Amino acid sequence: MSAGFVAIGQPVPRIDGRAKVTGQARYAAEVVVEGLVHGVVVNAAIARGRILAVDDAPARAVHGVLDVLWHGHRSQAPQLAHYFEAGEDFSTVPVKPLVSDSVHYAGQPVALVLAETWEAARYAAALVRVEYxxxxxxxxxxxxxxxxRAPKELDEDTAPPKPRGDADAAFAVAPVQVDxxxxxxxxxxxxxxxxxxxVIPEAGGTLTIHDKNQGAHGTRKRVAKVFGLHESQLTLLNTFVGGAFGSGLRPQYNLLLAMVGALHLRRPVRVVLTRQQMFTFGHRPEIWQRVRLGAARDGALQALIHEAVGETSRVEDFTEMVTRWSGTLYGCENLRGDYRVLPLDLPTPLDMRAPGAASGLFPLEVAMDELAQALGMDPLALxxxxxxxxxxxxxxxxSSKKLRECYALAADRFGWSARDPQPRSRREGDxxxxxxxxxxxxxxxxxxxxxRVVWHVDGHVDVETAASxxxxxxVTVLAQVAASALGVRLDDVRVHIADTRLPQAPTEGGSSHVASVGSAVDGACEKLRRKAWQLARSxxxxxxxxxxxxxxEFAGSRLRLRGRDGDGISVQEVLATSGVEELEAHFHLEPDEDEQGRYERAVHSAVFCEVRVDEAMGTVRVTRVVSAVACGRIINxxxxxxxxxxxxVWGMGQALHEGTLIDHALGRFMTVDLANYHVPVNADIHALEVHFVPEDDRVVSRLGAKGVGEIGGLGVAAAISNAIWHATGRRIRSLPMTPDKVMAP
Incomplete structure (x- = not known):
């Protein structure tokens, strides 16, 4: 193919990469606007109770402070009547701030300081005194x-797997058991x-909102409901998002308070959370689990019981798909899963990369390793x-499943066949x-x-969708889909996303964005090809x-008969000759639920890892990881x-580093900055190999693509735990596996 033209699957660098690394990209906190007011949040210091009084006089005395808002000022903001009178709508957003004297968790926002400068607002916020x-x-x-207790509601996605057979009876008589x-x-x-x-008030009562979130349309819908506004009054943009991992799936309190401030003052208001305040809302929940496996002597599973109790808040039930994986990954005729929640005085948890699976697969895969040990069987063979x-x-x-091929490829690349099954069988130095x-x-x-895709007479193509x-x-993948479908250069494609004025797109989450939005772009391009061909014929x-x-075929910005390179007619010539400035096509993708419902649709991976453990120090180094993934057709x-x-890397963090400590006496998170909340750094990462098993799934999407974002981290923590056992002979069933646990007898 000619230079500049791309095909599906090629490794195309990110189109927006240069803008991001050079600082040209503007994020929600970097939008330039005149007359900007800065808002700083005051957070609750207790885990549960009531606000008795707020002394904001010292804060109001600070030069540049415009107002201090808290629940006692409801009558001073008539334009926010719906916000206050509607109460706390937990189905739409987390705890709605400033609407009552109730404190549901430590860190809950209880006041908002508005000032001409961020420095004045930050200083004044430190002067607000709250009596509880x-x-x-x-x-x-x-x-x-x-x-x-049982959750108040469970949908099909988060419910435990449907029971099969009599798992408890089968476990009781199984020749080999793990509990x-x-x-x-x-x-x-x-x-x-x-x-x-x-949040920027505009003429005519509309507002323009720049916000960090994972779905512009979904966020706008929730904000409109909370404030009693019509969605047409709000334009929401999330042009650049510096990572979210689930934290942007629904509006966080920075957006609600920026809206409150802007509607109250009728001026642009910005609210930016500090790193410490990033620990005052949703998170992956703490969870206790128990797994029981019963098997025959040949390794065939006879019973599988998986029970889980996950943390939730007292104001709403948070549920995720924790135990369902035990009902889908392995064949077993006797299965029972149970998922319960424990209300605590903490913020409502929130989906976090591979929600439920990251938690639920860990005990299942460690228990399978324990079963292999009890059977004297290779873990892969089991x-x-x-x-x-x-x-x-x-x-x-x-719809497609290449897990067997993942096992074979990753095991071969890793050299698994050379593994000595005995723990503590290999030592190098200390x-x-x-x-x-x-x-x-x-x-x-x-x-x-x-x-919507527009093909202009000058050869440029505009791709428009409110994707995130x-x-x-x-952005890069959508451009690649359009360029490949229309046979144009990647540089000739301009992608416009993250704006509610564009065609509607779903929230980016669950590894479904390319299969969804990418398919919609491909569908619009198919319509454009037909339109261009019809003009070319005439x-x-x-x-x-x-x-x-x-x-x-469409190639090199030309239409030509297949197999006749260099022949045909250019799209520019077709449009110019026809007197048409542009061709436009809109595509509305509506998944065929009946067709898709006939299949089990999933992505799979096999992860093999090597660890080196210094028992004297309790340190674990993950020196090699090989991952083979089957996730549909790879677009880029x-x-x-x-x-x-x-x-x-996320899986390594889950395994060895990440865990927010709680001071139970005070009822609040303790490790609330990146100095104390540990994540993997460059020195922790060694040799990582990724291999894609060829797969093309036209049931899941017209592109053949499935999803990539979540699967990479799954299985990693369990593989590391299993490797630590192989190195030391110790089973560690608590995450993160910190040095104190590694050294424990």
């Missing part, structure tokens, strides 16, 4: 997990970009012995060396999406006059690989 009536609180899940309890600490998202919102050719839950065929492996699985879904790019490379002396569309090999590499 503290009430007894509870934040200790491990101690009280037995008090967990183990597991714990995972709270994890916080901590994207590089802090949550921020800039998984192959229980491989599910059809979906165990529902007995449906897979370190014990261990190998471990695990499986990964995630859902493959498609959401409703719309796109949270760092995944969406052009004087056209070489395509008697052609059929199926006989025509470079960005897809980056997603999986990032996921592996």
């Amino acid at each position: 009536e503290a009430q007894a609180h509870g934040t200790d899940l491990p101690r009280h997990h037995a008090q967990g 183990a309890e597991f714990h995972q600490a709270v994890e916080h998202h901590n994207p590089m970009e802090l949550h921020a919102s800039t 998984r192959l012995a229980n491989y599910a050719e059809r979906a165990p839950s529902g007995d449906k065929p897979y 370190e014990l060396v261990g190998w471990g492996m695990a499986s990964g699985q995630w859902i493959a879904e498609q959401e409703e999406a719309q796109a 790019d949270i760092g995944t490379g969406t 052009t004087a002396a056209s070489p395509l006059a008697d052609s059929k569309l199926a006989d025509v 090999e470079l960005t897809a690989r980056s997603q999986v590499l990032g996921g592996i």
Whole structure:
């Protein structure tokens, strides 16, 4: 293909990469606007109780302070009547700030200082004094997990798997048994970009909103409901997002308070959270789990019981798909899953990269390793012995499944066949060396999406959709889809996203964006090809006059009969000759739920890792990871690989570093900055290999693509835990696996 022209699958660098690394990209906290007011939040100092009084006089005396808002000022803001009178709508947003004297968790926003400068607002916020009536609180899940209750509501996605057979009876008589309890600490998202919102009142009562979120249309809908506004009054943009990982799935309180300030003052207001305040809302919940496996002597699973108790808040139930994976990954005729929640005086948890799976697959895959140990069987051989050719839950065929190929490829690249099964069998210097492996699985879904594509007479193509790019490379992939479909240079494609004035797109989450929005763009391009061909046929002396569309290909910005390089007619000539300035096509993708519902749709991975453990120090180094992934057709090999590499690093963080500590006496998070909340750094990362198993799934999407974002991190923590056992002979079932746990006898 000619220089500048791209095909699906090529490793195309990110189009917006230069703008991001050079500082040209403008994020929500960097939008330039005249007359900007800065808002700084005051957070609650108790875990549960009531606000008795607020002394804001010292703050108001600070030069540049315009106002201090808290729940006692409701009558002074008549334009916010709906916001206050509607109360706390927990189904739409987390705890709505400033509407009552109730305190639901430590860190809840209780006041907003508005000032001409950020420095004045920050200083004044430190002067606000709040008097509380503290009430007894509870934040200790491990101690009280037995008090967990059934969630008030469970949808199909988060419900435990449907029971099969009699798992308890089968476990009781199984020749080989594993019964183990597991714990995972709270994890916080901590994207590089802090949550921020800039709200700008416009003429005519409309507002322009720049906000860090994962879905412009979804966020606008929720904000409109909270403030009693029509969606047409709000234009919401999330042009650049510096990572979110689930933290931007619904509006955080910075957006609500920026809206409150802007409507109150009728001036532009910006609220930016500090790194410490990033720990005062949603997070991956703390969770206790128990897994019981019963097997025959040949390794065939006879019973599988998976129970979980996850943290939620007292104001709403947060649920995620924790135990469902035990019903879908392996074949077993006797299955029981249970998922309960324990209300605590903490912020409502929130989806975090691979929600539920990151938590639920860890105990399952460690328990499988323990079962292999008890059987004297290779861990990979055990998984192959229980491989599910059809979906165990529902007995449906897979739309595509290449997990077996993932096992084979990753094991070969890793050298798994050379593994000595005995723990503590290999030492190098002061370190014990261990190998471990695990499986990964995630859902493959498609959401409703719309796109508009415009082909101009000068050869440029505009792609328009309100999709989000949270760092995944969406802009680049959409440009690549359009360029490949229309046979134009990548440089001739301009992608416009992240704006509610554009065709509607779903929230970016669940690894479904390319399958959804990418398919909508491809559909619009298909319409454009037909329009261009129809015009070309009618052009004087056209070489395509008697052609059929199926006989025509688009390449090098030309239409030509297949197999005739250099022949044909240029699109510019077609449009110019026809007197048409542009061709436009709109595509509304509505997934065929009946067709997709006949299949189990999932992505899979196999992860193999090597660790080196210094027992004297309790330190663990992950020196090698090989991951093989089957996630449908790869649209951009470079960005897809980056997603999986990032996921592996996430899995290493989950395994060894990330855990938010709670002071149960005060009922609040303690490790609320990146000095104390540990994440992997460059020195922690060694050799990482990613391999994609070829797969093309036209059930999930018209592009054949599935999803990449979540699957990369799944199985990693379990593989590391299994490798630590192989190195030391110690089973660690609590995450993160910090040095104190590694050294424990």
